[in-house]
Amino acid sequence: MTRETLIYYLSEHPEIVNFRWSHTQSWGSTWSFLFTSIFTYVFLSLLLHLLLLPRRRPVPLGPIPALHSLFMALISVTIFTGILFSAAAEIRDTRWFWRRTKTTPFQWFLCFPLGTRPSGRVFFWSYIFYLTRFLHTLRTFFAILRRRSLSFFRLFNHSILILMSFLWLEFSQSFQIVGILMTTSIYAVVYGYRFWTAIGLRSACFPFVINCQMALLASNLICHVGVLLLHLKKGGCNGIGAWWINSVLNAAILLLFLNFYVNSHLKERRKNPSPSPEPHDHGAAKGNAVPATVEADLIGRGDTKDKDI
Template sequence: MGLTLVQSITYWLSEHPSIVNFRWSPTQSWGSTWSFVITAISSYVVLATTLNLVLVLIKRRRPLPLGPIPAVHSLAMALISAVIFTGILLSAAAEIRDTRWFWRRTKTTTPLQWLLCFPLGTRPSGRVFFWSYIFYLSRFLHLFRTFFAILRRRKLTFFRLFNHSILIFMSFLWLEFSQSFQVLAILLTTLLYSVVYGYRFWTAIGLPSACFPFVVNCQVLLLGCNLLCHFGVLLLHFLRGGCNGMGAWGFNSVLNGAILLLFLRFYVKMYFTRKKSTLENLNLEAKSKTLIIPLSDNSHFAFGLTFRDELCGGFFNDWNTAQPIAEHFQ
């Protein structure tokens, strides 16, 4: 029974003819043209800006009730990310198994090298590119979070629009130029997204949240892993005679660097702002919650009761504080 289930999952996620015979082309793949991706990104920016402007003009300050929609969206994104992660993992294993014989003609010797550095001449077809295509399409579903944030009357930032737009464009470049490193990038991203969106669903239905900025820390972890992998790609490119799609990789690296700088700027600002706020709150609580213990007739010793801050490190104890900042990054 268990073996049959595994075989069935493997077939549907890596051996189905639609997956094995996939080919990225304008005639076979929806959304695979430059005009489509440029129009889609432009429409997203215009719609988000217009909606935000309309709510500002009508002086709508209170959040609009969205009901269970954000929670359902988070659950759907967690499941989709988990399926993509499983699919590309099985597909990568199958591609490595089927193409090892070809590696003798290249300087690729290990699966890790293949994951980081596609051989020159790699075409956007087959299993892993099918899941790269599904990942590209799933990027558009992430855009709904921008509109959720606007309707909740959270600040629409340049970083949010830039981040979502660039992530869609980079996913398009992966397919268009058969860029190296994309398999590993999708594995890392979908694994983290399945956890992050699962956590968002968890908190959206009223279950307790973490006492630290969970989403932001996950994003920092993802950016750190991507940075290390980019160094690996660059090293293999010069040592192994070249990797496929390095032009797109260079552009991708510049965009990733811009996102990383903006992210670190927000993260540092967030940390010091919250640290200052925590110190002020500690001072207020120390004054309002002081336990006076007499040590002698004329002296006393004060103990501030700040157990919750001590337990959570005084850092993002409340998800309502962390959420607006974390919203910048998704």
């Protein structure tokens, strides 16, 4: 596939260029669908968790989690590439207007001009990103079937991420381009790593997933500050009301994550006050001889060194 063909199918196809977020034309675009889907996700997760309480052994899932990780890694790369090409095309097509408003491409990435409508290339990929949030929740059911603990953080995090991606589209919220670029790049790496370990290859000797989550949250915090500064400087960014809600929800996720991060490290130190890796410890982490396949199966548990992202 040539570069021109790739650009066409990722940013110039009529379905992408003419996309419009509409309650009548876009699947999953209504408020009733949003709250119903979140309620259904939480209800089914709790129900499955209660039904499996008497069962001691995990339900065998075979290659399903690995295939899910591979698919999520590929779709994350596709969304990242698509929105990057689409943003470049939007900059090319609207540069004449930005010169009149003294807006730079960097400012546009963080701060949409007032009156921006949820239509066109960028919002097409934002819509695809919104839909993949539902695929992302499948990890909760994998975790329950594997007899891992069902944490409040997992349910809250996935539910809030669905809500925030909906708000991006509903209110043409500023910051979403950068948010999607950062999130999909991290997701591509994390899900690629999960697929790598799920097929039995060597895992990292440090909490890889939790460090990726920390990097994503820190980047989000910096970008939110940038949006606020541009909003005050330029006299307004589009969708700033939804941005405030987004900021509060991100702050809640950050506090919950930091609480887990601190507690997990304290627990790790109590268990291993003086770690000393053995020379023959292939793929072990911090002195614990855990094979790569076993460690990969533990990723996402609240009592291990990695946290679901």
